[in-house]
Amino acid sequence: MNNKFLLLLSAMLMAFQFNVWASDDKVVIDDLFQKLIPEKLKTFKIKTSTRAEVQKIWGKPDLTELSRDYYSLEGVKYPVEFTFDRSNRLSKIYYRFVDKNPPQFSSLTLLIGKNPVVDASKDPNSQGQFFLVKIPEKKLVLKFRNNKTKDLDTMVME
Amino acid sequence: MKSLLLGLFLVFTLGIDAWALDPNNDPNCDQVEGLPSKVVPKWVPQISWWGATSKDVKNAVCRGTQSLSDSEMEAYFNSKYPPAQAEASFAGIRLENENPAFVEVLRKLAQIPERKPGSICVWCRSPSEQKYYNVPTDCKSVICAAKAAFGEKEGLRMLYLMDRFGFNSSADIFKDSSPWKTKELDLAINSMQDMPSFMFPLDPNQKFTHYTRGTGQGRGNLEIIANASMEFYSGFDKLENDEVRTYTIVHEWGHNLGSDLKVDTSKEWLNLSGWVDKGGDWSLGKPKSVVSNYAKTNPSEDFAESVATYRYNPQLLLAANPEKYQFIKEVVFQGVEYLDGETCQEKNAYVNKIANMEREWPIPPTDLTYFKDCSSELFSMLSATATSPIDTCLQNTVVKDRLAQGMQYYSSLQNFEAVKKGVALYNWNKSAIGLKEEAALKTKNDLKEKFSETLTDSFAASCRRQMGLLSTLKGLIPSLDDRCQKISAYSYSDAKAFNDQFQDPYFMIRNREAYEAFVKKACLQMDRKVLNKCEATSEMKFYILKQLP
Numbered sequence: 011m012n013n014k015f016l017l018l019l020s021a022m023l024m025a026f027q028f029n030v031w032a033s034d035d036k037v038v039i040d041d042l043f044q045k046l047i048p049e050k051l052k053t054f055k056i057k058t059s060t061r062a063e064v065q066k067i068w069g070k071p072d073l074t075e076l077s078r079d080y081y082s083l084e085g086v087k088y089p090v091e092f093t094f095d096r097s098n099r100l101s102k103i104y105y106r107f108v109d110k111n112p113p114q115f116s117s118l119t120l121l122i123g124k125n126p127v128v129d130a131s132k133d134p135n136s137q138g139q140f141f142l143v144k145i146p147e148k149k150l151v152l153k154f155r156n157n158k159t160k161d162l163d164t165m166v167m168e
Numbered sequence: 169m170k171s172l173l174l175g176l177f178l179v180f181t182l183g184i185d186a187w188a189l190d191p192n193n194d195p196n197c198d199q200v201e202g203l204p205s206k207v208v209p210k211w212v213p214q215i216s217w218w219g220a221t222s223k224d225v226k227n228a229v230c231r232g233t234q235s236l237s238d239s240e241m242e243a244y245f246n247s248k249y250p251p252a253q254a255e256a257s258f259a260g261i262r263l264e265n266e267n268p269a270f271v272e273v274l275r276k277l278a279q280i281p282e283r284k285p286g287s288i289c290v291w292c293r294s295p296s297e298q299k300y301y302n303v304p305t306d307c308k309s310v311i312c313a314a315k316a317a318f319g320e321k322e323g324l325r326m327l328y329l330m331d332r333f334g335f336n337s338s339a340d341i342f343k344d345s346s347p348w349k350t351k352e353l354d355l356a357i358n359s360m361q362d363m364p365s366f367m368f369p370l371d372p373n374q375k376f377t378h379y380t381r382g383t384g385q386g387r388g389n390l391e392i393i394a395n396a397s398m399e400f401y402s403g404f405d406k407l408e409n410d411e412v413r414t415y416t417i418v419h420e421w422g423h424n425l426g427s428d429l430k431v432d433t434s435k436e437w438l439n440l441s442g443w444v445d446k447g448g449d450w451s452l453g454k455p456k457s458v459v460s461n462y463a464k465t466n467p468s469e470d471f472a473e474s475v476a477t478y479r480y481n482p483q484l485l486l487a488a489n490p491e492k493y494q495f496i497k498e499v500v501f502q503g504v505e506y507l508d509g510e511t512c513q514e515k516n517a518y519v520n521k522i523a524n525m526e527r528e529w530p531i532p533p534t535d536l537t538y539f540k541d542c543s544s545e546l547f548s549m550l551s552a553t554a555t556s557p558i559d560t561c562l563q564n565t566v567v568k569d570r571l572a573q574g575m576q577y578y579s580s581l582q583n584f585e586a587v588k589k590g591v592a593l594y595n596w597n598k599s600a601i602g603l604k605e606e607a608a609l610k611t612k613n614d615l616k617e618k619f620s621e622t623l624t625d626s627f628a629a630s631c632r633r634q635m636g637l638l639s640t641l642k643g644l645i646p647s648l649d650d651r652c653q654k655i656s657a658y659s660y661s662d663a664k665a666f667n668d669q670f671q672d673p674y675f676m677i678r679n680r681e682a683y684e685a686f687v688k689k690a691c692l693q694m695d696r697k698v699l700n701k702c703e704a705t706s707e708m709k710f711y712i713l714k715q716l717p
Contacts, residue, residue, distance in 0.1 A: 045673060080446060085435045091447040104447045110436070115290075117674040139395070141290065155427040156396045163433070164448065 173703030219459035219477030222411035230512035260300035325353035333377035334369025345377035422475030432471035522574030534614035543670035550686035626663035631702035652691035
């Protein structure tokens with residue numbers, strides 16, 4: 011009886027541990043994704059959040075142009091841009107990292123994957139100054155500075 | 169209209185000539201605050217597509233007149249890398265009795281790096297494309313092998329670019345690239361020698377490639393010449409002369425400086441020309457403050473143009489925006505100027521002045537946070553096979569810190585904080601301000617001790633977690649190997665203290681594999697009593713420390 015109980019317990023413990031381990035990589039990736047998104051953007055959902063909800067968190071925009079609201083960050087004009095559709099639902103977020111320690115490419119490789127889709131030449135303004143990495147499942151485009159281990163410059167969610 | 173343009177051109181050129189002849193006596197010049205010894209011409213700068221013409225580049229001060237010869241390059245390598253006992257074999261190359269550091273220079277050119285999480289080279293060819301060179305078996309030195317693999321002239325120049333500037337020009341490593349020609353490699357070397365030596369290497373393995381020849385890259389009607397990833401296209405070959413090509417290389421290098429110094433989109437830089445970001449579309453608030461039409465594209469192009477113009481046509485930058493001139497002078501060139509043959513001497517760089525200061529530098533603290541930049545080097549100690557580059561890293565950290573301390577003497581600089589960043593980034597001459605040998609050894613040993621403390625704590629935590637779980641199953645997993653396997657699996661999550669110490673939230677995620685392998689190795693060495701107690705005792709620490717080289 012005692013042995014049976016122990017065996018059952020051991021089986022349960024093993025199963026429990028296996029589950030935790032098997033989902034570990036996904037947890038890590040989701041965790042990375044969550045850490046990557048700036049705190050003040052975390053609650054927003056594309057096509058769902060409204061202009062009023064955005065303004066509730068970000069306050070009055072520093073500049074508004076039709077369907078776009080712009081915000082200054084740390085004295086820089088305007089690294090944050092929200093675009094809204096006709097019904098004032100959020101359709102795009104543009105966020106440029108102006109803080110001193112933005113995430114680096116090397117710290118995001120798990121999220122990006124082993125063979126990232128890299129587009130070094132499509133950015134019309136920069137002639138490959140940056141390289142773009144697309145993460146379709148997260149509907150996210152990350153723009154990194156030019157070299158291999160460089161900072162994350164911009165993220166676009168749409 | 170034509171005569172008006174000609175007239176304007178003459179006024180413009182005469183203005184430069186007069187100023188260049190005797191700036192201090194020129195009535196067209198003003199003294200500018202922050203530029204005590206400099207004067208700013210009053211003439212209104214006329215800008216063109218680039219910040220300097222080929223004539224400006226040709227006549228710029230402090231430029232070498234001749235390319236390095238093969239024998240000069242070989243002499244450079246022979247003095248830098250005295251023969252040693254290293255042996256290596258890769259990509260069909262077999263080296264014997266070589267200096268290990270020199271071997272690594274060639275390896276970067278010949279061996280495609282493995283793809284692993286944490287170190288993806290996004291521009292590299294796939295390892296399956298690895299080329300095997302037909303190097304003769306009696307060719308066992310780095311120089312000989314490089315010549316055999318890449319060409320008699322080209323191999324030597326590629327080694328030089330790699331070693332001296334950190335530029336990897338190997339078409340066998342990078343995707344979509346063709347080999348460089350000898351003349352082009354010479355041009356690249358000459359162009360980079362126009363820049364102060366302390367700037368190199370920014371990145372010890374910087375891509376520097378010619379895009380696949382015969383395939384152009386364009387955007388609408390514009391043909392792309394080059395980009396900041398140091399890729400040069402056929403448009404580069406078609407440029408009118410070597411001076412324009414030189415300007416282009418320095419412009420692209422300027423992007424790398426801006427990016428690495430984190431200044432080309434900094435608040436300070438944006439404000440100098442009133443740049444505003446609107447979802448990636450940039451608007452220029454002060455159009456007269458830029459040095460070329462191309463600089464109007466975005467702040468990064470403005471920065472790269474300003475760097476190239478500072479080097480080859482400094483008067484234009486000074487006239488367009490004296491504050492910008494000062495910014496580039498302080499932050500990028502660290503005090504070195506190109507107004508005459510005297511100001512361009514590298515002895516004028518702040519760091520070289522600091523290095524000459526007579527002062528007693530204190531011994532650095534030995535905590536992991538202070539040496540956070542050496543986190544990966546410290547971790548490389550966990551794998552006994554790796555030759556640990558820890559000494560160099562410790563030295564660099566201390567030098568950077570001392571330079572930062574020395575920089576206090578320059579706290580009156582207008583862009584002091586940004587200058588400090590540059591000081592920390594550039595790979596300065598370490599010999600004058602480095603750690604003394606005995607202090608370096610003590611620092612290393614003390615640091616190893618601290619490092620092993622965190623290792624011991626995390627090992628004990630992992631041991632408790634797994635052994636606690638297993639205590640109910642006592643007897644079911646009797647083998648030491650199995651126990652150690654359990655303790656090591658996912659032990660990385662118990663070592664998150666390293667994340668804080670190295671100020672990198674993903675550190676343990678990236679180093680998981682190495683850490684778990686180390687834990688298992690150390691675990692297998694442990695006494696069963698130690699293992700059963702799972703306490704971070706000095707006994708446990710002894711076993712951990714024993715595993716470190």
